[in-house]
Every structure is written in structure tokens, then in C-alpha cells.
Amino acid sequence: MPRRHIHVTGAAEAPLRAALRALRTELAIPEDFPPAVLAEAEAAAKNPRLPSYDATDIPFFTIDPPTSTDLDQAMHLARRADGGYRVHYAIADVAAFVTPGGALDAEAHRRVLTLYFPDGRVPLHPPVLSEGAASLLPGDPRPALLWRIDLDADGQRVATDVRRALVRSRAKLDYEGVQRRIEDGTAEEPLALLRDIGRLREALEAGRGGISLNVPEQEIVETDHTYSLAYRAPLPADAWNAQISLLTGMAAADLMTAAGTGILRTLPTAPDGAVARLRRSARALGVDWPHHVSYADVVRSADPTNPRHAAFLQECTSLLRGAGYTVFTDGHVPSPAVHAAVADEYTHCTAPLRRLVDRYAGELCVAAVAGDEPPEWVRAALPALPDEMATGARRANTVERESVDIVEAALLKERVGEIFDAYVIDVKEREPAVGTVHLEDPAVVARIEGGTAKLPLGEWLRVRLSEADPGTAKVLFAPA
Known part of the structure; x- marks a missing residue:
């Protein structure tokens, strides 16, 4: 979990830009792709490995920030005749473009994650794929891993399927537009159900002791030719959308544990000292936290539109440190294997354009549903993935921490x-x-x-x- 999200708009001041360029150099961030990688990506974009199953009749839509073009997920939501719900969730099929052992694959293992700077991102894959042929942009058919997850009337998962499919998104939506259409009643049922399913899943999360942090984004605001920092509170639609991803990650973990081979995202329970420190922060910020109330409950009650609560939610990310990945290949799942914030077994599988491990988790799930052994290239890569992801996470955390400090210093330097x-x-x-x-x-x-x-x-x-x-x-x- 990042310390802070930050977004820069319009702050093109020389000291800020120069400092961010220096940070990229200091951290040896690989911004440009080698020619061999670009050539392989161009060829793959023109000739991907397409699946035989055609699901282009399902009217998928995506929900992302307005300027995003690296779209990993598309969804379609529907009611079932028994009163439950059906979630179709399409995840970009990066393996349709990346050849194991090739230059593109090696570069992805070197980068591990897309890195986000205040003034732009450094992608995991070349833009011809991540923002083009592999992205679930509306219009043209795309190869995807198509999840079909059935829920009962209470939102509990009752059936899971995932397979390769050809899909086509019909609409690129953004959070504010989704929130507005749901609130004013103009959303059609596949979109309106996002609120219904999201709320059901949030209630189930609370019941099992899980917690989702709706961390506000730190924004630079320009007023009268000067700049300042403020928080942008996330919308309920952000949280409902995140619940669909969490649902899929939990379903994927169950498939892998049943098959005996997989990679889980794990997080230990926060130590008492960390909770005590957070209580001090709550008291300092005027956040009411009675002693009989759990950490999860006080976070759920926090109002991200309140600046003091927003600061408290930023501090809450300290309890999510220590997350990692656990690999198992012999049918024995190491203990503990639970993600403390999810309060269940969970894995990353819904953002393969931006995170290396998701490509492997997706392959394991497809094999598990089909009753097949995982591909050998997946098995061969699994042992090294936790360390690779840990290295990438440290680099991403450094980028984020240093970027925030640079932006704050640049905006305050005249004060x-x-x-x-x-x-x-x-x-x-x-x-x-x-x-x-x-x-x-x-x-x-x-x-x-x-x-x-x-x-x-x-x-x-x-x-x-x-x-x-x-x-x-x-x-x-x-x-x-």
C-alpha cells in the first residue's frame, strides 16, 4: 500500500521538473526500452495469440481515471434468475503478446512494476502494448482472461470460471461519471449493479474483519498563479470498483490453493506497537477512536472528505507494511497465508499490464480451471517471483516517497x-x-x-x- 498518492497538474516549474529528472537518474529508472524489446513488442501487437472462445457479445465497460490508457480490466454485471448476480471480469491477456524467454519477457522481469512519478509514469511494457494492442480500450476485440464469478443474493461467491476469450469493451468510463450516473438514476443495470454488488461485498469484508483503505489522493492545486497541496477524497464508486478486483483476487487464491500450485499475496497482522502509534496519530488529528473499537471499524468510519480524517487514512498505510508473496508448488500452502487487510487468502491477478506477478497468477488460474498442469515457463519463474516483486516494490516505494518530498519542497520553497x-x-x-x-x-x-x-x-x-x-x-x- 503506497504511503501517498500524488497527482501533478500544471505545475511545470523548473525546480520541480529538474528534481524529478534527477530522481530518475539517481534511481537508474529504465525509461527507454531497448530496440530489441520495442521490435518484439511491435511484432506482437500486430500478431497476438488469439483465443478461440468469442465473448465479444458481452457489452463490457472499463472504469479508470479519465486520462488512463493502460486498461487492465473490463466488466459486465448482471442479475441471475435465482436472485444472485453474475460478474464477468475481463483481464488483459499479456501472455498473448509476451513470449517466455524473449526480450520483452526479460525486460518485464527487469522492470517488475509500472512506476508512477508526479509528472508521468514509466511503464512495465512498451506503450504499443500497454496503451495499445493489449489494453482493453473500447472498440476493437482484445484477447483477455475472462472471469465469470457467480454470487448469491448476499454477494457470497458460489461459482468461479476463468478462460481465455476474445472480448470487446463498449465504453471507457471514469469514476466521477460513474458516481454521477448511479446517483441520478441514469445508469443502465450493468453499471447500476456496481453499487449493489460493491455494497454487498463491503458488508462481507466488514464481517470477516477485512478493511479497504480509501486513501485520498494528494493533488497540486493552482490558485492565483501559486501552488498548494490538497487532498482529493475517493468516491464510493472507487471502492465499489475495488471490491470487484478483490473478489477476483480471492477467487484466484482459492483456485490455486485447490490446485496445489500458486503465488499468494500475504500480509502479517500489524504489531501492537504499530496500532498504538496509529492511536496517537488519531488523537492528534481529532479522530474519535474508542478503546473498544477495532482498527478496521475506525477506518471504515473515517470520512476521506474531512482533511483530518484524510491525514489519518494516510497514516493508516503504516499498518500495511510487510506485505509480500508466498509461492507453493507441492500442494502444501505455507502458514500463515492470509492477507491481514483482506482477512482471507488473496492474490494479485487483475493488473498484468502494470504488475509482473499478475501474468503468472492468471496462467495458474486458467490451468487450474482446465484441470491442466501449469505451463513449464510459469513453474520455472515462480521461485524467483517473490524476490523480484520485493525489489520492484522497494523501488516503487522509493519513487513515491521521494517524489512526494520533492513536490512538497518545490511548492513550499518560496514560503x-x-x-x-x-x-x-x-x-x-x-x-x-x-x-x-x-x-x-x-x-x-x-x-x-x-x-x-x-x-x-x-x-x-x-x-x-x-x-x-x-x-x-x-x-x-x-x-x-
């Missing part, structure tokens, strides 16, 4: 010496004059030091911006 209102959300045990403060306006979380008195954890404090340097990605406050 050094100004005084702000802040809340002390953390204090170092051995250095009680050093800690972390959260500013409500602008939406900044940064280090504070330089005072002599113990910082008042959980209390309001006037702070002075003492340093903001995009070149070093450093923002520092001192007590005022």
Missing part, C-alpha cells in the same frame, strides 16, 4: 520563514523535541526539529517552515 498551524502526530521516544507534524493547509506531512521542549503529541502547534529544498527533497519545520 520559508512562514508560520503554519500543525498537529503533532509523532514524537521520537529518544529525542522528544523531534517528530512529525501534519499541516491541514497545505496538505503536508513533514519533520519538525530545532526546539528544546518536548513536542506536545496529539496537540495543535504553531510551526515555522525552516527549510524547503526540492534539490534535496527536504522539508523541515521548527516550533514557532
Whole structure:
């Protein structure tokens, strides 16, 4: 789970851009694809391995941010005659384009993940595939892994199938448009059911003790030729859409565990110390957290449109550290194999254009449903995947952390010496004059030091911006 989502619009200031370019260089981010990889991708885009099963009669739609073109998932939702629901979920079939052992495959293993910078992304696959031939853009047929998941009237899964199929998306929708159409009653049933199914799945999640973090996105806002940071709260449609992906990841985990070969996404339960620290942050931000209320329940009650709650949700991501991947090949699933936030066995399988492991999980599920042994190229790659994904995740986390710091420093660099209102959300045990403060306006979380008195954890404090340097990605406050 990322520390913070951040989105930059219009902030083309030289220090910010220069600092982001320097970060790419420092981290040796492979922005350009080698000629052999591009040539293989171009050839694959023109001649993919197409499935025989035709499902182009199903009117799929996608839900993504308006500017997204790397579309991994398309869905169609329907009612069943028995009062339940049928979810058709098409996932881009990257294996239809990537030849195991080829240059394109090797480059994907080198990159592991699509990396997101405030001013753009560095893709896992060449854009001719990730934003073209393999993306589930509306119009032309595309090869996909087609999931069919049947639910009962309460949203419980009762049947699962996945196979290769040719699909065709009819519409590219965005979250705000989906939310508006559902709320005003203009959504047709396949879209309107997103709310019904999403709410049922959210209730089931709460019942098993799971939790989804609707973390607000940090945005740069331009006002009167100056820039500031604010939070954009996610919409309910974001969460309903995420429930379809979670449903599929849980179904995939069940298929793999039953077949005896697979790769699970795992997360240990947060230690008591981490929960205690989060309680201090809640108190500092004015978030009501009675002692008898669980972490999951207080997160569900948080309002992401409230700036203090938004900051609390950002801090909640600290409890999701330690996630990894667990491989099993002999029928014995290691314990524990549960993802603590999902509160069930779960795997990543719905974003193969942006995440390497999903291609392998998809292949394992297709083989499991067909009663076949997994392809040898999948078996051969499994042992190394957890380490590869861990390396990619560390790189992605560094990109995100450093990018946020750079953006904050660039936007605050002309305000050094100004005084702000802040809340002390953390204090170092051995250095009680050093800690972390959260500013409500602008939406900044940064280090504070330089005072002599113990910082008042959980209390309001006037702070002075003492340093903001995009070149070093450093923002520092001192007590005022």
C-alpha cells in the first residue's frame, strides 16, 4: 500500500521538473526500452495469440481515471434468475503478446512494476502494448482472461470460471461519471449493479474483519498563479470498483490453493506497537477512536472528505507494511497465508499490464480451471517471483516517497520563514523535541526539529517552515 498518492497538474516549474529528472537518474529508472524489446513488442501487437472462445457479445465497460490508457480490466454485471448476480471480469491477456524467454519477457522481469512519478509514469511494457494492442480500450476485440464469478443474493461467491476469450469493451468510463450516473438514476443495470454488488461485498469484508483503505489522493492545486497541496477524497464508486478486483483476487487464491500450485499475496497482522502509534496519530488529528473499537471499524468510519480524517487514512498505510508473496508448488500452502487487510487468502491477478506477478497468477488460474498442469515457463519463474516483486516494490516505494518530498519542497520553497498551524502526530521516544507534524493547509506531512521542549503529541502547534529544498527533497519545520 503506497504511503501517498500524488497527482501533478500544471505545475511545470523548473525546480520541480529538474528534481524529478534527477530522481530518475539517481534511481537508474529504465525509461527507454531497448530496440530489441520495442521490435518484439511491435511484432506482437500486430500478431497476438488469439483465443478461440468469442465473448465479444458481452457489452463490457472499463472504469479508470479519465486520462488512463493502460486498461487492465473490463466488466459486465448482471442479475441471475435465482436472485444472485453474475460478474464477468475481463483481464488483459499479456501472455498473448509476451513470449517466455524473449526480450520483452526479460525486460518485464527487469522492470517488475509500472512506476508512477508526479509528472508521468514509466511503464512495465512498451506503450504499443500497454496503451495499445493489449489494453482493453473500447472498440476493437482484445484477447483477455475472462472471469465469470457467480454470487448469491448476499454477494457470497458460489461459482468461479476463468478462460481465455476474445472480448470487446463498449465504453471507457471514469469514476466521477460513474458516481454521477448511479446517483441520478441514469445508469443502465450493468453499471447500476456496481453499487449493489460493491455494497454487498463491503458488508462481507466488514464481517470477516477485512478493511479497504480509501486513501485520498494528494493533488497540486493552482490558485492565483501559486501552488498548494490538497487532498482529493475517493468516491464510493472507487471502492465499489475495488471490491470487484478483490473478489477476483480471492477467487484466484482459492483456485490455486485447490490446485496445489500458486503465488499468494500475504500480509502479517500489524504489531501492537504499530496500532498504538496509529492511536496517537488519531488523537492528534481529532479522530474519535474508542478503546473498544477495532482498527478496521475506525477506518471504515473515517470520512476521506474531512482533511483530518484524510491525514489519518494516510497514516493508516503504516499498518500495511510487510506485505509480500508466498509461492507453493507441492500442494502444501505455507502458514500463515492470509492477507491481514483482506482477512482471507488473496492474490494479485487483475493488473498484468502494470504488475509482473499478475501474468503468472492468471496462467495458474486458467490451468487450474482446465484441470491442466501449469505451463513449464510459469513453474520455472515462480521461485524467483517473490524476490523480484520485493525489489520492484522497494523501488516503487522509493519513487513515491521521494517524489512526494520533492513536490512538497518545490511548492513550499518560496514560503520559508512562514508560520503554519500543525498537529503533532509523532514524537521520537529518544529525542522528544523531534517528530512529525501534519499541516491541514497545505496538505503536508513533514519533520519538525530545532526546539528544546518536548513536542506536545496529539496537540495543535504553531510551526515555522525552516527549510524547503526540492534539490534535496527536504522539508523541515521548527516550533514557532
